[in-house]
Amino acid sequence: MGQGIVTLGILAGGLGLFLLAVTMITEGLKLAAGNALRDMLGKWTRSPGHGIVTGMSMTAVVQSSSAVTVAIIGFVNAGLLAMPQALGVVFGANIGTTMTGWLVAVIGFKIKVETFALPLIGVGMILRLAGGDSRRAQFGTALAGFGLFFMGIDVLRQAFEGLAVGIDLQRLTVEGVPGVLMFVGIGFLMTVLTQSSSAAIAITLTAATGGILSLHAAASMVIGANIGTTSTAALAVIGATPNAKRVAAAHIIFNIGTGVVALLILPILFWVVKVTGKFLGLEDIPAVTLAMFHTMFNVLGVLLMWPATRRLAKFLERRFVTLEEIEGRAKYLDKTVTVSPMLALNALTLEISRIATISRRMALAALSAESGPDRQMAKDRMIMDKLSLAVADFITRLERERLTDEVSAQLAKMLRAEQHLLACADQALVVAKAQAKPVIVDDEGLQNSLNHYRAEVVRLIGLTNPEIKDFSLAGCEALLEQVQSSYDDVKSALLIAGAELRSPVSGLIELVERNSHIRRMARQMVKAMRYLNALYVINDIQFPETPKAGVGKEAPGV
Structure with missing residues (x-):
């Protein structure tokens, strides 16, 4: 009993060393590489093949496939990688994880720890201590991690040798499909508990080498560990962005699909592994056989999934769709309308109208914000960026055709309107951020002036909508002049209050700056309306439904 407890303690210690080692290697190399990981992913993923x-x-x-996957999610979210390219990297990362098995098989059982691992730890820690915050120090952390990696493997090996003496292997043997599924479940559970497929595979290989597991049982556990990595992906994307969920879904589909195929053809895979091992002259020991098995079924998975990469990407892009993504898709721009400049101009005007609606929504939200920009404002700004990119791409395609001077002039108006709307949205974010710093004004008359100024801006933003029935550009221009006059009056009152020390000067200066951003926001919106209204008149834009009031309303189709 006492010896069993000691053995379990050694097993736990070896696992702890292994997990610590993997963490040190991952973090050390990521920090030592700096931006190299990002740059390499950006340059070397031109196609799914390059991505693999x-x-x-x-x-x-x-x-760590997790580190690579997280970087890929960031690239997809930033629009720097298309989904097919990202899937290629995800597939390749699964092959890369098999390196752990080879390190355990080829080096872990072939060396004396004291002649290899301990010097690595020593040199690594010297670099870590002497390097300060430099990349050399981070590389030292990774080097020490490699030393601990092999020490952990050695401790695990000793623990399983001790367990092999006191365990009746007959009790662990379950014949047929139930036995295979049981060991798959054990491998899966080990990965879920340790949150590291590398640890689960290292344990499996050392257990097989120590005589605890048969070769087929260990192979089933390797498959289970491979499938178990999907739990990490599933947990990591709870509440995450749609792109993150799509990348995680690709990872889950790949690993489960590959695992099922490997189980179905398990005898054939073992035959191929044995033939390949003899051909390559590899030693016929459990660790090497299992490492090759792990690599082979992941490579097989890539070969099966690669031809379907683009179809899978399209399938995933239709899943986990949010309202923001729906709004961020161009509704009226289509290659079929480029055949006629008139149709193209109508479509562009309608699309810019959608951008105007979102910009107006952000402006009104900014004026009512009390704790900084909320999530909806951030989402709205992303939607505007996507629509703006769609408009730019459409205009670029349109300009390849021979256009009249009149059409070119209208395209210029559209681009100017769009730029003013984007500027209005940027000012809205600045205003909302400033609102998070409350400024207390004790002077009642001054507070009333501030409230009146903001109310006029709200009224103006609500009227800057060519789709409402009573829209008048002249009325917007007149109200903008009133806003300018109110701004001047409030600014003067604030400065006088500061000079007379009726309120803290710093707070009053903050209010002057905030009101200036509010005025700029209103001016950018009115400037956009000048161009958008002209486009409405020229192209005779008609909407089947028009809201009775523009404040806080969304345009049709947004």
Whole structure:
């Protein structure tokens, strides 16, 4: 009993060393690389094929498919990588994780720890202590991590050798499909508990080498560990962006699909592994056989999934769709309307009208914000960026045709209107951020002036909508002049209050600056309306439904 407890303690210690080592390797190499990981992913993922090689190589180096996957999610969210390219990296990362098995098999059982691992730890920690905050110090952390990696493997090996003496292997044997599924479940559970497929695979390989597990049972556990990595992906994207969920879904589909295929053809895979091992002259020991098995079924998974990469990407892009993504898609711009300049101009005007609605919504939200920009404002700004990019791409395609001077002039108006709307949205974010710093004004008359000024701006923003029945550009211009006059009056009153020390000067200066941003926001919106109204008149834009009041209303189709 006492010996069993000691053995379990050694097993837990070896697992702890292994997990610590993997963390040190991953973090050390990520920090030592600096922006190299990002740059490499950006340059070496031009196609799914390049992505597979890149994902495989980088995961093998940093010993963490999670680190590579997180970087990929960031690139997809930033629009720097298309989904097919991202899927290639995800597939390659799964092959890269098999490097752990090879390190355990080829090096972990072939060396004396004291002649290899301990010097690595020593040199690594010297670099860490002497390097300060430099990349050399982070590389030292990774080097020490590699030393701990092999120490952890050695401790695990000793623990399983001790367990093999006191365990009746017959009790662990379950024949047929139930037995295979049981060991798959054990591998899956080990990965879920440790949140590291590398740890689960290292344990499996050392257990098989120590005689605890049969080869087929260990292979089933390797498959289970591979599937278990999907739990990390599923947990990581709870509440995450749609792109993050799509990348995680690709990871889950790949691993479960590959695992199922491997189970269905398990005898054939073992035959191929044995033939390949003999051909390559590899030693016929459990650890090497299992490492090759792990690599082979992941490579098989990539070969099966690669031809369907683009179809899978399209399938995933139709899933996890949010309202923001729906709004961010161009509704009226289509290649079919480019055949006629008149149709194209109508479509562009309608699309810019959608951008105007979102900009107006942000402006009104900014004036009512009390704790800084909320999530909806941030989402609205992203929607505007996507629509703006769609408009720019459409105009670029349109300009390839021979256009009249009149059409070119209208395109210029559209671009100016769009730029003013984007500027209005940027000012709205500045105003909302400033609102998070409350300024207390004790002077009742001054507070009334501030309230009146903001109310006029709210009224103006609500009227800057060519789609409402009573829209008047002249009325907007007149109200803008009133806003300018109110701004001047409030600014003068604030400065006088500061000179007379009726309120803290710093707070009054903050209010002057905030009101200036509010005025700029209103001016940008009116400037946009000058161009948008002209486009409405020229193209005779008609909407089937028009809201009775513009304040806080969304345009049709937004």
